[in-house]
Every structure is written in C-alpha cells, then in structure tokens.
Amino acid sequence: MERARLIQHLDAEIKLLQAAKRILEGHGSYGELRKASTGSRGPRHMSAAARARISAAQKKRWAAVSAQKKK
Numbered sequence: 278m279e280r281a282r283l284i285q286h287l288d289a290e291i292k293l294l295q296a297a298k299r300i301l302e303g304h305g306s307y308g309e310l311r312k313a314s315t316g317s318r319g320p321r322h323m324s325a326a327a328r329a330r331i332s333a334a335q336k337k338r339w340a341a342v343s344a345q346k347k348k
Contacts, residue, residue, distance in 0.1 A: 300306065
C-alpha cells in the first residue's frame with residue numbers, strides 16, 4: 278500500500294512540474310498550475326443576500342445611466 282501511495286505522490290509532482298514547465302515556455306497559464314497543484318475546485322456558490330446586494334447595486338447603476346440619458 279505504501280508503494281502505491283508513493284507512486285501517486287510522484288505522479289502528482291510530475292503533473293505539477295509539467296504545468297510549471299508549460300508556463301515557463303509560454304504555453305500554459307497560472308490557473309493550469311493551480312489546478313495541477315490543488316486539483317479541480319468545485320463550483321462557487323453565492324448566498325441569496327449577496328445576489329440581492331449585487332442586483333440592487335446594478336439597478337442603481339442602470340438608473341444613473343438612464344437619468345443621464347434623459348438629460
């Protein structure tokens with residue numbers, strides 16, 4: 278069992294180094310390196326309160342633009 282875990286760890290390190298190499302060569306991105314180092318991240322979720330604040334702020338911006346157009 279220890280051998281399998283060691284091989285898994287080495288594979289992860291190789292994947293990380295390959296991603297770093299691609300970035301240095303100009304073919305990769307930082308996001309690719311982060312994904313290689315931490316694994317894929319699940320979707321982010323926003324609370325209902327946060328969505329309401331964002332919606333209110335955007336409506337306020339739209340109202341300001343609308344008011345400028347009427348002048």
